[in-house]
Amino acid sequence: MSAITESMSADHKRCDELFAAAESTISEENWEMGGEALSSFIAAMQHHFKMEEEVMFPAFESATGMTMGPTQVMRSEHEQMRELLVDLEAAAREKDADEALGLCETLLMIMQQHNVKEEQMLYRMADEVLPGSEVVSEMQSI
Amino acid sequence: MLNSATLSLEQAPPISVPFRFFLTAPLFAAFAGLLMIYYGEGLFVSRWMPSTLAFVHLLTIGFLAMVMCGAMMQMLPVLAGVSVPRALLYASIVHLFLIFGTLFLVAGFIYSDSLFFTLALFQLGVGFGLFILLIVVTLLRVKVKNNTVKSMWLAIIGLLIAIALGLLLAQSLISPFDGFRPAMMTDLHLSWGLLGWIGLLVMGVAFQVVPMFQITPEYPQSAQRFLPLALLISLAVWSLGVVYEVNLIQELSGLAVIIGYLLFALSTLILQAQRKRKVADITLLFWRIGMLSIVASAVLIALGKLFPEIISQSEFTFLMGGFLIVSFALSVINGMLYKIVPFLTWFHLQQRNLALPREKRVKLPNMKTALPDRVARRQLIAHITMLVLLFAAIFQPQWFARAAGVALFVSSMMLWWNLIVVTRSYRAYSSKLLRRAAGA
Numbered sequence: 396m397s398a399i400t401e402s403m404s405a406d407h408k409r410c411d412e413l414f415a416a417a418e419s420t421i422s423e424e425n426w427e428m429g430g431e432a433l434s435s436f437i438a439a440m441q442h443h444f445k446m447e448e449e450v451m452f453p454a455f456e457s458a459t460g461m462t463m464g465p466t467q468v469m470r471s472e473h474e475q476m477r478e479l480l481v482d483l484e485a486a487a488r489e490k491d492a493d494e495a496l497g498l499c500e501t502l503l504m505i506m507q508q509h510n511v512k513e514e515q516m517l518y519r520m521a522d523e524v525l526p527g528s529e530v531v532s533e534m535q536s537i
Numbered sequence: 538m539l540n541s542a543t544l545s546l547e548q549a550p551p552i553s554v555p556f557r558f559f560l561t562a563p564l565f566a567a568f569a570g571l572l573m574i575y576y577g578e579g580l581f582v583s584r585w586m587p588s589t590l591a592f593v594h595l596l597t598i599g600f601l602a603m604v605m606c607g608a609m610m611q612m613l614p615v616l617a618g619v620s621v622p623r624a625l626l627y628a629s630i631v632h633l634f635l636i637f638g639t640l641f642l643v644a645g646f647i648y649s650d651s652l653f654f655t656l657a658l659f660q661l662g663v664g665f666g667l668f669i670l671l672i673v674v675t676l677l678r679v680k681v682k683n684n685t686v687k688s689m690w691l692a693i694i695g696l697l698i699a700i701a702l703g704l705l706l707a708q709s710l711i712s713p714f715d716g717f718r719p720a721m722m723t724d725l726h727l728s729w730g731l732l733g734w735i736g737l738l739v740m741g742v743a744f745q746v747v748p749m750f751q752i753t754p755e756y757p758q759s760a761q762r763f764l765p766l767a768l769l770i771s772l773a774v775w776s777l778g779v780v781y782e783v784n785l786i787q788e789l790s791g792l793a794v795i796i797g798y799l800l801f802a803l804s805t806l807i808l809q810a811q812r813k814r815k816v817a818d819i820t821l822l823f824w825r826i827g828m829l830s831i832v833a834s835a836v837l838i839a840l841g842k843l844f845p846e847i848i849s850q851s852e853f854t855f856l857m858g859g860f861l862i863v864s865f866a867l868s869v870i871n872g873m874l875y876k877i878v879p880f881l882t883w884f885h886l887q888q889r890n891l892a893l894p895r896e897k898r899v900k901l902p903n904m905k906t907a908l909p910d911r912v913a914r915r916q917l918i919a920h921i922t923m924l925v926l927l928f929a930a931i932f933q934p935q936w937f938a939r940a941a942g943v944a945l946f947v948s949s950m951m952l953w954w955n956l957i958v959v960t961r962s963y964r965a966y967s968s969k970l971l972r973r974a975a976g977a
Contacts, residue, residue, distance in 0.1 A: 500903070
């Protein structure tokens with residue numbers, strides 16, 4: 396029973412790789428390509444948040460009865476990342492490479508420590524309380 | 538079934554818990570630099586010189602263990618999902634006892650005074666004892682067993698053994714007891730401290746952070762699962778071989794320890810070479826120095842096997858110590874501080890910022906505004922200069938020892954200052970946020 400852990404961890408990896416691509420175009424100050432790489436990274440992040448916040452977290456909360464528990468912490472970290480993504484987009488628009496790279500570094504740190512918590516704790520708990528593949532297929536249909 | 542009630546994804550302890558350790562540690566390394574300036578080539582006469590022992594413990598307890606204690610209290614909630622109980626209270630006690638314990642120990646060595654050793658024994662015994670107890674109690678509550686948690690268990694066992702041996706050694710300096718073999722005990726003590734505690738903790742952390750922060754492939758699953766345990770067992774077998782003077786066992790298990798760490802260092806270097814993240818990264822450079830130092834120490838041991846006459850020379854011992862304590866452990870931890878401190882600063886501030894209504898929010902400095910790369914790079918250059926001078930001093934102490942001391946002092950103070958600058962920016966923004974929250 397690890398459908399959620401597997402598919403969502405793979406999605407983290409996809410986001411990581413898109414992040415690396417976006418960051419390297421920014422560090423080369425290649426703003427034309429950078430715009431595209433950054434948009435696909437941001438889109439991947441938004442999609443991932445949506446899958447969790449609209450499908451998995453509510454399912455987890457109703458299965459466990461915990462609404463103020465771990466999902467709440469994860470939501471607040473999503474919020475922190477969303478803010479960084481907004482700032483990052485603005486910095487890229489203004490072609491401010493230093494600011495954008497600083498934001499990238501900060502974003503990567505919070506993404507990664509967030510991913511550890513999800514992959515090693517929350518997803519595993521979710522796999523236990525939400526067996527079967529409905530949640531995964533519902534998330535993938537978003 | 539996971540017991541959800543005990544699993545808190547709650548955020549880390551108050552920022553002052555880890556920061557008190559991080560901001561103290563560089564001062565001890567700087568103190569070690571001063572000691573080297575004062576004693577000069579006298580520090581390089583033999584590893585048994587009291588001033589040399591004082592120097593080494595300023596680095597190992599004052600710097601390395603100091604940072605490790607703060608980092609472990611910080612990392613447990615993130616990597617293991619449990620927070621340390623009453624972190625603020627216990628952190629203050631552990632921190633104070635480590636500071637005074639280290640100072641008394643150094644005074645004990647320098648003045649060879651048993652009163653100082655007694656005080657050090659008490660302070661370090663209580664400080665480390667409380668820390669170990671705290672981590673064990675916390676780890677027992679961990680429901681999710683991942684490889685990092687397992688490495689933490691092993692590292693804390695390593696620390697327990699290293700500290701127990703250290704306390705016995707200190708006791709033997711206060712009142713020597715029959716049948717005690719100080720030279721052998723010292724070898725066991727330093728092996729457990731470096732290869733049992735620091736090495737295993739760095740390894741456990743590396744399994745997590747190297748793939749995460751450089752976006753590299755994962756370490757092989759088998760390595761993550763078995764390598765730390767295999768190393769701890771080999772170290773235990775080696776120790777028995779040493780105690781019972783069985784040469785073959787010592788040789789074989791010693792070889793296993795060396796191969797284990799060599800595999801770790803080489804796989805880290807290989808993974809880092811495959812990283813997807815291409816931007817220059819100061820921490821990465823510190824880590825590469827650290828991993829190359831492990832490789833260098835393995836090469837040195839191989840040379841010692843080929844040419845046994847070099848092992849008995851004091852340069853051999855000093856090179857091993859230089860590689861493992863300074864250019865491995867000090868570099869890796871110095872590099873890690875440059876990620877942890879700016880990140881925690883930003884993280885704690887931003888959480889409070891987001892709790893404010895949108896119109897009251899403040900624009901916060903990101904990690905690199907708080908600590909620009911060029912500032913960290915200057916300290917890296919000072920650190921590398923220190924390493925070069927230190928290794929030169931091992932061969933020509935009368936020429937280079939004092940210069941190496943100056944470089945160690947300068948590099949450590951630069952590190953300290955960089956961390957202070959970040960902390961001051963935290964303070965400034967923290968009070969700004971308070972004012973905003975109060976309505977301004």
